[in-house]
Amino acid sequence: xxxxxxxxxxxxxxSTADSAAQPKRSDAERNRxxxxxxxxxxxxxxGLNASMASVAREAEVGIATLFRHFPTKExxxxxxxxxxxxxxAQATAEALADPDPWHGFTGYIQEVCAMQAADRGFADIxxxxxxxxxxLEALRAQAYxxxxxxxxxxxxxxxxxxxxxxxxxxLLLMANAGILSATGDAAPDAWRRLVAWMIQSFQxxxxxxxxxxxxxxxxxxxxxxxSHGVTSxxxxxxx
Amino acid sequence: xxxxxxxxxxxxxxSTADSAAQPKRSDAERNRxxxxxxxxxxxxxxGLNASMASVAREAEVGIATLFRHFPTKExxxxxxxxxxxxxxAQATAEALADPDPWHGFTGYIQEVCAMQAADRGFADIxxxxxxxxxxLEALRAQAYxxxxxxxxxxxxxxxxxxxxxxxxxxLLLMANAGILSATGDAAPDAWRRLVAWMIQSFQxxxxxxxxxxxxxxxxxxxxxxxSHGVTSxxxxxxx
DNA sequence: CGGGAATCGGATAGGGCTTTCCGGTTTGCT
DNA sequence: AGCAAACCGGAAAGCCCTATCCGATTCCCG
Numbered sequence: 270x271x272x273x274x275x276x277x278x279x280x281x282x283x284s285t286a287d288s289a290a291q292p293k294r295s296d297a298e299r300n301r302x303x304x305x306x307x308x309x310x311x312x313x314x315x316g317l318n319a320s321m322a323s324v325a326r327e328a329e330v331g332i333a334t335l336f337r338h339f340p341t342k343e344x345x346x347x348x349x350x351x352x353x354x355x356x357x358a359q360a361t362a363e364a365l366a367d368p369d370p371w372h373g374f375t376g377y378i379q380e381v382c383a384m385q386a387a388d389r390g391f392a393d394i395x396x397x398x399x400x401x402x403x404x405l406e407a408l409r410a411q412a413y414x415x416x417x418x419x420x421x422x423x424x425x426x427x428x429x430x431x432x433x434x435x436x437x438x439x440l441l442l443m444a445n446a447g448i449l450s451a452t453g454d455a456a457p458d459a460w461r462r463l464v465a466w467m468i469q470s471f472q473x474x475x476x477x478x479x480x481x482x483x484x485x486x487x488x489x490x491x492x493x494x495x496s497h498g499v500t501s502x503x504x505x506x507x508x
Numbered sequence: 509x510x511x512x513x514x515x516x517x518x519x520x521x522x523s524t525a526d527s528a529a530q531p532k533r534s535d536a537e538r539n540r541x542x543x544x545x546x547x548x549x550x551x552x553x554x555g556l557n558a559s560m561a562s563v564a565r566e567a568e569v570g571i572a573t574l575f576r577h578f579p580t581k582e583x584x585x586x587x588x589x590x591x592x593x594x595x596x597a598q599a600t601a602e603a604l605a606d607p608d609p610w611h612g613f614t615g616y617i618q619e620v621c622a623m624q625a626a627d628r629g630f631a632d633i634x635x636x637x638x639x640x641x642x643x644l645e646a647l648r649a650q651a652y653x654x655x656x657x658x659x660x661x662x663x664x665x666x667x668x669x670x671x672x673x674x675x676x677x678x679l680l681l682m683a684n685a686g687i688l689s690a691t692g693d694a695a696p697d698a699w700r701r702l703v704a705w706m707i708q709s710f711q712x713x714x715x716x717x718x719x720x721x722x723x724x725x726x727x728x729x730x731x732x733x734x735s736h737g738v739t740s741x742x743x744x745x746x747x
Numbered sequence: 748c749g750g751g752a753a754t755c756g757g758a759t760a761g762g763g764c765t766t767t768c769c770g771g772t773t774t775g776c777t
Numbered sequence: 778a779g780c781a782a783a784c785c786g787g788a789a790a791g792c793c794c795t796a797t798c799c800g801a802t803t804c805c806c807g
Contacts, residue, residue, distance in 0.1 A: 294774055294783060320764060331786025336766060396690050440687060440702050447686015448679060451635050455730035456722035463679050465718045470709035479704045483695035491694035533753060533804055559794060570756025575796060739795080748807100755802065763794080772785070777778100 301338050303328040308349045312390030316450070317346060317397075317499050319390075342499065346394070347402045353391050354408040357384065361415025371428035374419050375468050378438065382445050382464045386457070392446045396439075397499070398492035430475045436482040439492075441467055540577050542567040547588045551629030555689070556585060556636075556738050558629075581739045585633070586641040592630050593647040596623065600654025610667035613658050614707050617677065621684050621703045625696070631685045635678075636738070637731035669714045675721040678731075680706055 293301075307328035311319045321342055325335045339345035360380050367373030385392035399405055416435055423429035444467075445460050452459045470476070532540075546567035550558045560581055564574040578584035599619050606612030624631035638644055655674055662668035683706075684699050691698045709715070 333786050443687045443690040444683035448682045451682040452730040456726035459722040461719040462721050466709045469715040470705045476708040480700040482701050483698040487695035491691040572756050
Protein backbone atom coordinates (compact mmCIF):
# COMPACT_ATOMS: atom_id res chain seq x y z
CA UNK A 270 0.00 0.00 0.00
CA UNK A 271 2.44 2.59 1.14
CA UNK A 272 5.59 2.78 -0.99
CA UNK A 273 7.49 3.74 2.13
CA UNK A 274 6.97 0.35 3.70
CA UNK A 275 10.03 -1.39 2.34
CA UNK A 276 11.47 -2.14 5.70
CA UNK A 277 15.22 -2.41 5.74
CA UNK A 278 15.56 -6.17 5.72
CA UNK A 279 18.32 -6.02 3.20
CA UNK A 280 20.76 -5.90 6.07
CA UNK A 281 20.77 -9.64 6.27
CA UNK A 282 18.64 -12.73 6.25
CA UNK A 283 17.18 -11.73 9.55
CA SER A 284 19.95 -13.40 11.44
CA THR A 285 23.11 -11.80 12.75
CA ALA A 286 24.67 -8.64 11.37
CA ASP A 287 26.38 -8.87 8.00
CA SER A 288 27.80 -5.51 9.02
CA ALA A 289 28.77 -3.87 5.70
CA ALA A 290 26.26 -5.62 3.46
CA GLN A 291 25.08 -2.57 1.61
CA PRO A 292 26.25 0.98 2.24
CA LYS A 293 23.46 2.90 3.86
CA ARG A 294 23.30 6.55 4.61
CA SER A 295 25.73 7.67 7.25
CA ASP A 296 23.08 8.73 9.74
CA ALA A 297 21.34 5.39 9.38
CA GLU A 298 24.58 3.54 10.00
CA ARG A 299 25.35 5.70 13.00
CA ASN A 300 21.90 5.23 14.50
CA ARG A 301 22.11 1.49 14.06
CA UNK A 302 25.25 1.51 16.14
CA UNK A 303 23.70 3.68 18.82
CA UNK A 304 20.66 1.44 18.98
CA UNK A 305 22.65 -1.75 19.37
CA UNK A 306 24.87 -0.20 22.02
CA UNK A 307 21.85 1.10 23.89
CA UNK A 308 20.05 -2.22 23.64
CA UNK A 309 23.10 -4.03 24.92
CA UNK A 310 23.15 -1.77 27.96
CA UNK A 311 19.42 -1.81 28.65
CA UNK A 312 18.88 -5.55 28.10
CA UNK A 313 21.97 -6.27 30.15
CA UNK A 314 20.65 -4.23 33.04
CA UNK A 315 16.91 -4.97 32.89
CA GLY A 316 16.63 -8.26 31.03
CA LEU A 317 14.69 -9.00 27.87
CA ASN A 318 11.53 -7.52 29.33
CA ALA A 319 12.98 -4.04 28.95
CA SER A 320 10.77 -2.03 26.63
CA MET A 321 11.65 -0.94 23.15
CA ALA A 322 10.83 2.59 24.23
CA SER A 323 13.51 2.48 26.91
CA VAL A 324 16.03 1.31 24.34
CA ALA A 325 15.08 4.17 22.04
CA ARG A 326 15.39 6.60 24.93
CA GLU A 327 18.83 5.29 25.85
CA ALA A 328 19.93 5.45 22.22
CA GLU A 329 18.52 8.97 21.90
CA VAL A 330 16.64 8.11 18.74
CA GLY A 331 12.95 8.21 18.00
CA ILE A 332 10.91 5.10 18.62
CA ALA A 333 10.12 4.83 14.92
CA THR A 334 13.80 4.83 14.04
CA LEU A 335 14.30 1.85 16.29
CA PHE A 336 11.50 -0.08 14.65
CA ARG A 337 12.69 0.80 11.17
CA HIS A 338 16.05 -0.76 11.90
CA PHE A 339 14.60 -3.74 13.77
CA PRO A 340 11.01 -4.33 12.73
CA THR A 341 10.44 -6.66 15.64
CA LYS A 342 11.83 -6.90 19.11
CA GLU A 343 13.12 -10.38 18.44
CA UNK A 344 15.31 -9.14 15.60
CA UNK A 345 16.88 -6.59 17.91
CA UNK A 346 17.49 -9.25 20.51
CA UNK A 347 19.18 -11.48 17.96
CA UNK A 348 21.36 -8.66 16.69
CA UNK A 349 22.42 -7.76 20.20
CA UNK A 350 23.11 -11.23 21.56
CA UNK A 351 24.58 -13.10 18.63
CA UNK A 352 28.09 -12.24 19.77
CA UNK A 353 27.43 -13.34 23.35
CA UNK A 354 26.02 -16.54 21.98
CA UNK A 355 29.24 -17.04 20.06
CA UNK A 356 31.20 -16.60 23.27
CA UNK A 357 28.89 -19.14 24.85
CA ALA A 358 29.56 -21.67 22.12
CA GLN A 359 33.25 -20.98 22.15
CA ALA A 360 33.45 -21.50 25.89
CA THR A 361 32.87 -25.21 25.36
CA ALA A 362 35.84 -25.34 23.03
CA GLU A 363 38.03 -23.74 25.66
CA ALA A 364 36.69 -26.06 28.33
CA LEU A 365 37.46 -29.04 26.12
CA ALA A 366 41.02 -27.78 25.80
CA ASP A 367 41.47 -28.11 29.55
CA PRO A 368 43.66 -31.13 30.30
CA ASP A 369 41.67 -31.87 33.46
CA PRO A 370 38.17 -33.01 32.41
CA TRP A 371 36.61 -32.20 35.77
CA HIS A 372 38.21 -28.78 35.94
CA GLY A 373 37.07 -28.09 32.40
CA PHE A 374 33.55 -29.21 33.24
CA THR A 375 33.18 -27.17 36.41
CA GLY A 376 34.93 -24.19 34.88
CA TYR A 377 32.52 -24.20 31.98
CA ILE A 378 29.49 -24.28 34.25
CA GLN A 379 30.83 -21.45 36.34
CA GLU A 380 31.70 -19.47 33.25
CA VAL A 381 28.25 -19.82 31.73
CA CYS A 382 26.52 -18.91 34.97
CA ALA A 383 28.84 -15.92 35.30
CA MET A 384 27.78 -14.82 31.83
CA GLN A 385 24.19 -14.99 33.01
CA ALA A 386 25.02 -12.89 36.03
CA ALA A 387 26.89 -10.34 33.96
CA ASP A 388 24.07 -9.84 31.48
CA ARG A 389 20.49 -10.15 32.59
CA GLY A 390 19.32 -10.32 29.01
CA PHE A 391 21.65 -13.19 28.26
CA ALA A 392 20.38 -15.01 31.31
CA ASP A 393 16.91 -14.81 29.79
CA ILE A 394 18.14 -15.92 26.38
CA UNK A 395 19.75 -19.06 27.75
CA UNK A 396 16.45 -20.23 29.18
CA UNK A 397 14.45 -19.36 26.09
CA UNK A 398 14.34 -20.70 22.57
CA UNK A 399 13.84 -18.55 19.47
CA UNK A 400 12.96 -20.97 16.70
CA UNK A 401 12.88 -18.10 14.22
CA UNK A 402 16.48 -17.09 14.84
CA UNK A 403 18.52 -19.78 13.14
CA UNK A 404 21.85 -18.11 13.87
CA LEU A 405 21.19 -18.12 17.60
CA GLU A 406 19.82 -21.64 17.68
CA ALA A 407 22.69 -23.01 15.62
CA LEU A 408 25.16 -21.60 18.12
CA ARG A 409 23.15 -23.02 20.97
CA ALA A 410 23.18 -26.43 19.34
CA GLN A 411 26.91 -26.15 18.81
CA ALA A 412 27.43 -25.34 22.49
CA TYR A 413 25.19 -28.24 23.39
CA UNK A 414 27.29 -30.66 21.37
CA UNK A 415 30.44 -29.40 23.01
CA UNK A 416 28.89 -29.77 26.42
CA UNK A 417 27.90 -33.35 25.67
CA UNK A 418 31.54 -34.08 24.89
CA UNK A 419 32.55 -32.33 28.09
CA UNK A 420 30.15 -34.50 30.06
CA UNK A 421 31.47 -37.66 28.47
CA UNK A 422 35.05 -36.87 29.36
CA UNK A 423 34.19 -35.89 32.90
CA UNK A 424 32.28 -39.11 33.41
CA UNK A 425 35.08 -41.17 31.89
CA UNK A 426 37.52 -39.60 34.30
CA UNK A 427 35.30 -40.83 37.09
CA UNK A 428 34.81 -37.43 38.62
CA UNK A 429 31.31 -36.71 37.33
CA UNK A 430 28.32 -38.68 38.51
CA UNK A 431 27.03 -41.11 35.95
CA UNK A 432 23.46 -39.92 36.33
CA UNK A 433 24.29 -36.34 35.36
CA UNK A 434 22.54 -35.27 32.18
CA UNK A 435 22.87 -32.32 29.87
CA UNK A 436 19.35 -31.40 30.95
CA UNK A 437 20.76 -30.75 34.40
CA UNK A 438 22.66 -27.81 32.97
CA UNK A 439 19.43 -26.40 31.61
CA LEU A 440 17.87 -26.81 35.02
CA LEU A 441 20.81 -25.06 36.62
CA LEU A 442 20.54 -22.21 34.13
CA MET A 443 16.86 -21.80 34.91
CA ALA A 444 17.52 -21.94 38.64
CA ASN A 445 20.34 -19.46 38.30
CA ALA A 446 18.12 -17.12 36.29
CA GLY A 447 15.60 -17.34 39.10
CA ILE A 448 18.16 -16.30 41.69
CA LEU A 449 19.51 -13.51 39.52
CA SER A 450 16.09 -12.09 38.84
CA ALA A 451 15.07 -12.36 42.48
CA THR A 452 18.20 -10.90 44.01
CA GLY A 453 18.94 -8.32 41.35
CA ASP A 454 21.77 -6.12 42.46
CA ALA A 455 20.77 -6.39 46.10
CA ALA A 456 22.84 -9.58 46.38
CA PRO A 457 24.90 -9.68 43.20
CA ASP A 458 27.02 -12.69 44.22
CA ALA A 459 24.32 -14.92 45.63
CA TRP A 460 24.29 -17.01 42.47
CA ARG A 461 27.86 -18.19 43.12
CA ARG A 462 26.69 -20.03 46.19
CA LEU A 463 24.00 -21.93 44.29
CA VAL A 464 26.44 -22.91 41.57
CA ALA A 465 28.94 -24.14 44.15
CA TRP A 466 26.31 -26.27 45.89
CA MET A 467 25.27 -27.79 42.57
CA ILE A 468 28.77 -28.50 41.31
CA GLN A 469 29.69 -30.26 44.52
CA SER A 470 26.61 -32.38 44.11
CA PHE A 471 27.52 -33.25 40.53
CA GLN A 472 30.80 -34.69 41.74
CA UNK A 473 31.18 -38.45 41.94
CA UNK A 474 30.49 -40.58 43.85
CA UNK A 475 26.74 -40.29 43.95
CA UNK A 476 25.26 -39.65 47.35
CA UNK A 477 21.93 -41.12 46.47
CA UNK A 478 19.40 -41.63 43.73
CA UNK A 479 17.79 -38.75 41.89
CA UNK A 480 14.37 -38.31 40.36
CA UNK A 481 14.43 -38.59 36.60
CA UNK A 482 15.33 -35.44 34.72
CA UNK A 483 12.68 -33.89 32.47
CA UNK A 484 12.51 -35.05 28.87
CA UNK A 485 14.48 -33.10 26.32
CA UNK A 486 11.30 -32.35 24.44
CA UNK A 487 9.63 -31.00 27.57
CA UNK A 488 12.49 -28.64 28.28
CA UNK A 489 12.52 -27.44 24.69
CA UNK A 490 8.81 -26.83 24.84
CA UNK A 491 9.25 -24.86 28.05
CA UNK A 492 12.01 -22.72 26.51
CA UNK A 493 9.94 -22.11 23.41
CA UNK A 494 6.96 -21.01 25.44
CA UNK A 495 9.04 -18.73 27.60
CA SER A 496 10.17 -16.72 24.59
CA HIS A 497 6.60 -15.91 23.69
CA GLY A 498 5.98 -13.34 26.39
CA VAL A 499 8.92 -11.26 25.29
CA THR A 500 7.92 -9.64 22.03
CA SER A 501 4.49 -8.47 23.06
CA UNK A 502 3.45 -7.12 26.46
CA UNK A 503 2.67 -9.61 29.19
CA UNK A 504 -0.66 -11.24 28.57
CA UNK A 505 -1.15 -11.54 32.27
CA UNK A 506 -1.16 -15.28 32.42
CA UNK A 507 1.73 -16.88 30.54
CA UNK A 508 4.81 -17.77 32.67
CA UNK B 509 -17.19 15.44 47.84
CA UNK B 510 -19.23 12.47 46.94
CA UNK B 511 -21.12 10.97 49.86
CA UNK B 512 -20.74 7.55 48.24
CA UNK B 513 -16.99 7.56 48.56
CA UNK B 514 -16.75 5.93 51.94
CA UNK B 515 -15.02 2.84 50.71
CA UNK B 516 -15.57 -0.13 52.94
CA UNK B 517 -12.43 0.08 55.00
CA UNK B 518 -14.34 -0.83 58.10
CA UNK B 519 -13.53 -4.41 57.34
CA UNK B 520 -10.32 -4.15 59.24
CA UNK B 521 -7.25 -2.08 59.83
CA UNK B 522 -6.12 -2.71 56.31
CA SER B 523 -4.29 -5.88 57.18
CA THR B 524 -5.66 -9.38 56.99
CA ALA B 525 -9.27 -10.40 57.19
CA ASP B 526 -11.03 -10.30 60.51
CA SER B 527 -13.36 -12.82 58.87
CA ALA B 528 -16.70 -12.42 60.66
CA ALA B 529 -16.02 -9.01 62.13
CA GLN B 530 -19.25 -7.36 61.15
CA PRO B 531 -22.24 -9.03 59.53
CA LYS B 532 -22.49 -7.79 56.00
CA ARG B 533 -25.22 -8.24 53.50
CA SER B 534 -25.61 -11.79 52.28
CA ASP B 535 -24.69 -11.02 48.68
CA ALA B 536 -21.55 -9.24 49.84
CA GLU B 537 -20.56 -12.22 51.94
CA ARG B 538 -21.23 -14.58 49.08
CA ASN B 539 -19.24 -12.52 46.61
CA ARG B 540 -16.32 -12.30 48.98
CA UNK B 541 -16.20 -16.06 49.06
CA UNK B 542 -16.43 -16.34 45.29
CA UNK B 543 -13.64 -13.81 44.88
CA UNK B 544 -11.28 -15.54 47.24
CA UNK B 545 -11.96 -18.92 45.69
CA UNK B 546 -11.41 -17.49 42.22
CA UNK B 547 -8.23 -15.72 43.25
CA UNK B 548 -6.91 -18.89 44.81
CA UNK B 549 -7.43 -20.70 41.53
CA UNK B 550 -6.10 -17.97 39.26
CA UNK B 551 -3.06 -17.06 41.36
CA UNK B 552 -2.30 -20.73 41.83
CA UNK B 553 -2.34 -21.31 38.10
CA UNK B 554 -0.80 -18.11 36.78
CA GLY B 555 1.21 -16.69 39.68
CA LEU B 556 0.87 -13.31 41.34
CA ASN B 557 1.12 -11.54 38.00
CA ALA B 558 -2.38 -12.67 37.13
CA SER B 559 -4.57 -9.62 36.58
CA MET B 560 -7.35 -8.48 38.84
CA ALA B 561 -9.65 -8.56 35.82
CA SER B 562 -9.01 -12.26 35.32
CA VAL B 563 -9.86 -12.89 38.96
CA ALA B 564 -13.10 -10.94 38.60
CA ARG B 565 -13.94 -12.88 35.45
CA GLU B 566 -13.30 -16.21 37.17
CA ALA B 567 -15.38 -15.12 40.16
CA GLU B 568 -18.14 -13.92 37.84
CA VAL B 569 -18.37 -10.57 39.58
CA GLY B 570 -17.78 -7.09 38.25
CA ILE B 571 -14.33 -5.61 38.46
CA ALA B 572 -15.61 -2.92 40.81
CA THR B 573 -16.95 -5.52 43.19
CA LEU B 574 -13.53 -7.03 43.43
CA PHE B 575 -11.90 -3.72 44.23
CA ARG B 576 -14.56 -2.84 46.76
CA HIS B 577 -13.80 -5.99 48.72
CA PHE B 578 -10.05 -5.68 48.28
CA PRO B 579 -9.12 -2.07 47.56
CA THR B 580 -5.65 -3.10 46.47
CA LYS B 581 -4.21 -6.17 44.87
CA GLU B 582 -1.90 -6.73 47.79
CA UNK B 583 -4.83 -7.03 50.18
CA UNK B 584 -6.34 -9.72 48.00
CA UNK B 585 -3.05 -11.54 47.90
CA UNK B 586 -2.78 -11.45 51.67
CA UNK B 587 -6.34 -12.68 52.12
CA UNK B 588 -5.76 -15.54 49.72
CA UNK B 589 -2.41 -16.74 50.96
CA UNK B 590 -2.60 -16.28 54.70
CA UNK B 591 -3.77 -19.86 55.14
CA UNK B 592 -1.02 -21.25 52.92
CA UNK B 593 1.42 -19.23 54.95
CA UNK B 594 0.06 -20.85 58.06
CA UNK B 595 0.64 -24.26 56.55
CA UNK B 596 4.15 -23.11 55.73
CA ALA B 597 4.80 -22.09 59.30
CA GLN B 598 3.20 -25.21 60.67
CA ALA B 599 5.33 -27.43 58.47
CA THR B 600 8.35 -26.51 60.57
CA ALA B 601 6.54 -27.73 63.67
CA GLU B 602 5.83 -31.05 62.01
CA ALA B 603 9.39 -31.33 60.79
CA LEU B 604 10.64 -30.67 64.31
CA ALA B 605 8.46 -33.50 65.53
CA ASP B 606 10.37 -35.92 63.35
CA PRO B 607 12.67 -38.08 65.51
CA ASP B 608 15.32 -38.13 62.78
CA PRO B 609 16.75 -34.61 62.46
CA TRP B 610 18.07 -35.16 58.96
CA HIS B 611 14.85 -36.69 57.74
CA GLY B 612 12.93 -33.81 59.27
CA PHE B 613 15.22 -31.30 57.63
CA THR B 614 15.10 -32.78 54.14
CA GLY B 615 11.41 -33.51 54.42
CA TYR B 616 10.71 -29.91 55.27
CA ILE B 617 12.69 -28.61 52.31
CA GLN B 618 10.93 -30.96 49.95
CA GLU B 619 7.58 -30.07 51.43
CA VAL B 620 8.11 -26.34 51.02
CA CYS B 621 9.34 -26.70 47.47
CA ALA B 622 6.36 -28.92 46.72
CA MET B 623 4.10 -26.16 48.02
CA GLN B 624 5.79 -23.81 45.58
CA ALA B 625 5.22 -26.23 42.74
CA ALA B 626 1.60 -26.78 43.67
CA ASP B 627 0.78 -23.09 43.81
CA ARG B 628 2.50 -20.70 41.48
CA GLY B 629 1.30 -17.74 43.49
CA PHE B 630 2.73 -19.14 46.68
CA ALA B 631 6.05 -19.69 44.93
CA ASP B 632 6.09 -15.97 44.22
CA ILE B 633 5.10 -15.10 47.77
CA UNK B 634 7.93 -17.08 49.31
CA UNK B 635 10.50 -15.06 47.40
CA UNK B 636 8.86 -11.72 48.10
CA UNK B 637 8.36 -9.64 51.21
CA UNK B 638 5.25 -7.60 51.94
CA UNK B 639 6.22 -5.25 54.77
CA UNK B 640 2.67 -3.93 54.90
CA UNK B 641 1.15 -7.33 55.63
CA UNK B 642 2.06 -7.99 59.24
CA UNK B 643 0.09 -11.22 59.39
CA LEU B 644 2.02 -12.72 56.52
CA GLU B 645 5.39 -11.51 57.72
CA ALA B 646 4.78 -12.73 61.25
CA LEU B 647 4.08 -16.21 59.93
CA ARG B 648 7.16 -16.05 57.77
CA ALA B 649 9.25 -15.07 60.77
CA GLN B 650 7.74 -17.92 62.76
CA ALA B 651 8.64 -20.39 60.04
CA TYR B 652 12.11 -18.93 59.91
CA UNK B 653 12.60 -19.50 63.62
CA UNK B 654 11.44 -23.06 63.32
CA UNK B 655 13.77 -23.64 60.43
CA UNK B 656 16.69 -22.30 62.43
CA UNK B 657 15.92 -24.88 65.09
CA UNK B 658 15.69 -27.55 62.41
CA UNK B 659 19.09 -26.53 61.11
CA UNK B 660 20.62 -26.66 64.56
CA UNK B 661 19.40 -30.17 65.21
CA UNK B 662 20.47 -31.44 61.81
CA UNK B 663 23.94 -30.02 62.32
CA UNK B 664 24.19 -31.46 65.80
CA UNK B 665 23.32 -34.87 64.45
CA UNK B 666 26.28 -34.50 62.13
CA UNK B 667 24.30 -35.03 58.97
CA UNK B 668 24.05 -31.42 57.83
CA UNK B 669 27.09 -29.48 56.65
CA UNK B 670 28.27 -26.93 59.17
CA UNK B 671 28.42 -24.18 56.56
CA UNK B 672 24.74 -24.48 55.67
CA UNK B 673 22.83 -21.31 56.47
CA UNK B 674 19.18 -20.43 56.62
CA UNK B 675 19.89 -18.10 53.69
CA UNK B 676 20.57 -21.19 51.62
CA UNK B 677 16.91 -22.10 51.89
CA UNK B 678 15.99 -18.69 50.54
CA LEU B 679 18.37 -19.23 47.66
CA LEU B 680 16.84 -22.61 46.98
CA LEU B 681 13.35 -21.13 47.02
CA MET B 682 14.39 -18.48 44.51
CA ALA B 683 16.09 -21.08 42.32
CA ASN B 684 13.08 -23.33 42.53
CA ALA B 685 10.79 -20.46 41.60
CA GLY B 686 13.01 -19.87 38.58
CA ILE B 687 12.65 -23.46 37.44
CA LEU B 688 8.91 -23.49 38.05
CA SER B 689 8.34 -20.30 36.12
CA ALA B 690 10.58 -21.44 33.27
CA THR B 691 9.21 -24.94 32.90
CA GLY B 692 5.59 -24.20 33.68
CA ASP B 693 3.50 -27.27 33.04
CA ALA B 694 5.73 -28.39 30.21
CA ALA B 695 7.96 -30.17 32.74
CA PRO B 696 5.97 -30.15 35.97
CA ASP B 697 8.36 -32.37 37.91
CA ALA B 698 11.66 -30.82 36.88
CA TRP B 699 11.92 -29.01 40.20
CA ARG B 700 12.24 -32.31 42.08
CA ARG B 701 15.55 -32.95 40.41
CA LEU B 702 16.95 -29.59 41.49
CA VAL B 703 15.84 -30.12 45.05
CA ALA B 704 17.40 -33.58 45.13
CA TRP B 705 20.73 -32.24 43.84
CA MET B 706 20.71 -29.54 46.48
CA ILE B 707 19.75 -31.76 49.39
CA GLN B 708 22.48 -34.21 48.56
CA SER B 709 24.91 -31.34 48.54
CA PHE B 710 23.71 -30.12 51.93
CA GLN B 711 24.57 -33.49 53.43
CA UNK B 712 27.72 -33.79 55.53
CA UNK B 713 30.59 -34.18 55.05
CA UNK B 714 31.42 -31.09 53.05
CA UNK B 715 32.90 -31.75 49.63
CA UNK B 716 34.65 -28.43 49.47
CA UNK B 717 34.47 -24.79 50.47
CA UNK B 718 31.64 -22.53 49.41
CA UNK B 719 31.48 -18.85 48.60
CA UNK B 720 29.93 -16.82 51.40
CA UNK B 721 26.16 -16.66 51.37
CA UNK B 722 24.54 -13.27 50.83
CA UNK B 723 23.85 -11.11 53.86
CA UNK B 724 20.46 -11.42 55.49
CA UNK B 725 19.82 -7.74 54.86
CA UNK B 726 20.64 -8.11 51.18
CA UNK B 727 18.20 -10.98 50.76
CA UNK B 728 15.49 -9.07 52.59
CA UNK B 729 16.07 -6.07 50.39
CA UNK B 730 15.81 -8.26 47.30
CA UNK B 731 12.55 -9.79 48.49
CA UNK B 732 11.15 -6.39 49.34
CA UNK B 733 11.98 -5.03 45.89
CA UNK B 734 10.52 -8.05 44.16
CA SER B 735 7.11 -7.40 45.65
CA HIS B 736 6.98 -3.96 44.07
CA GLY B 737 6.26 -5.00 40.51
CA VAL B 738 3.20 -6.95 41.57
CA THR B 739 0.55 -4.40 42.46
CA SER B 740 0.98 -2.11 39.49
CA UNK B 741 1.98 -3.16 35.98
CA UNK B 742 5.69 -3.57 35.40
CA UNK B 743 7.30 -0.24 34.78
CA UNK B 744 9.88 -1.95 32.63
CA UNK B 745 12.81 -0.46 34.47
CA UNK B 746 12.14 -0.29 38.21
CA UNK B 747 15.11 1.90 39.14
C1' DC C 748 -44.53 -5.11 50.95
C1' DG C 749 -42.25 -0.82 50.55
C1' DG C 750 -38.49 2.31 51.15
C1' DG C 751 -33.73 3.48 52.05
C1' DA C 752 -29.22 2.01 52.35
C1' DA C 753 -25.74 -1.24 51.05
C1' DT C 754 -23.96 -3.41 47.17
C1' DC C 755 -23.22 -4.38 42.29
C1' DG C 756 -20.84 -3.88 37.81
C1' DG C 757 -20.11 -1.71 33.21
C1' DA C 758 -17.82 2.35 31.70
C1' DT C 759 -13.95 5.11 32.32
C1' DA C 760 -9.50 7.28 33.75
C1' DG C 761 -4.68 7.09 33.31
C1' DG C 762 -0.48 4.69 32.26
C1' DG C 763 2.69 1.25 29.80
C1' DC C 764 3.59 -1.64 26.00
C1' DT C 765 4.48 -2.73 20.82
C1' DT C 766 3.91 -1.23 16.40
C1' DT C 767 2.42 1.96 12.55
C1' DC C 768 1.69 6.54 10.18
C1' DC C 769 3.26 10.51 7.97
C1' DG C 770 5.04 15.33 7.68
C1' DG C 771 9.51 17.30 8.29
C1' DT C 772 14.66 16.95 7.94
C1' DT C 773 19.10 15.26 6.42
C1' DT C 774 22.10 13.22 3.14
C1' DG C 775 24.58 12.42 -0.98
C1' DC C 776 25.08 13.09 -5.72
C1' DT C 777 25.28 16.04 -9.60
C1' DA D 778 23.92 24.95 -4.86
C1' DG D 779 20.04 22.22 -5.64
C1' DC D 780 17.03 18.38 -5.53
C1' DA D 781 15.14 13.72 -4.98
C1' DA D 782 15.50 9.89 -2.21
C1' DA D 783 16.38 8.16 2.17
C1' DC D 784 15.80 8.75 6.77
C1' DC D 785 14.09 10.70 11.19
C1' DG D 786 10.90 10.97 15.14
C1' DG D 787 6.67 12.60 17.52
C1' DA D 788 1.96 11.31 17.58
C1' DA D 789 -1.38 7.92 17.49
C1' DA D 790 -3.63 3.23 17.25
C1' DG D 791 -4.76 -0.68 19.73
C1' DC D 792 -4.22 -3.69 23.72
C1' DC D 793 -3.73 -4.86 28.74
C1' DC D 794 -3.04 -3.29 33.31
C1' DT D 795 -4.71 -1.15 38.16
C1' DA D 796 -8.00 1.57 40.14
C1' DT D 797 -12.24 4.71 40.39
C1' DC D 798 -17.00 6.53 39.27
C1' DC D 799 -21.79 6.40 39.42
C1' DG D 800 -26.36 4.84 37.79
C1' DA D 801 -28.88 0.46 38.42
C1' DT D 802 -29.94 -3.37 41.38
C1' DT D 803 -30.48 -6.10 45.46
C1' DC D 804 -31.11 -6.81 50.22
C1' DC D 805 -32.91 -6.10 54.81
C1' DC D 806 -35.95 -4.45 58.16
C1' DG D 807 -39.98 -2.43 59.80
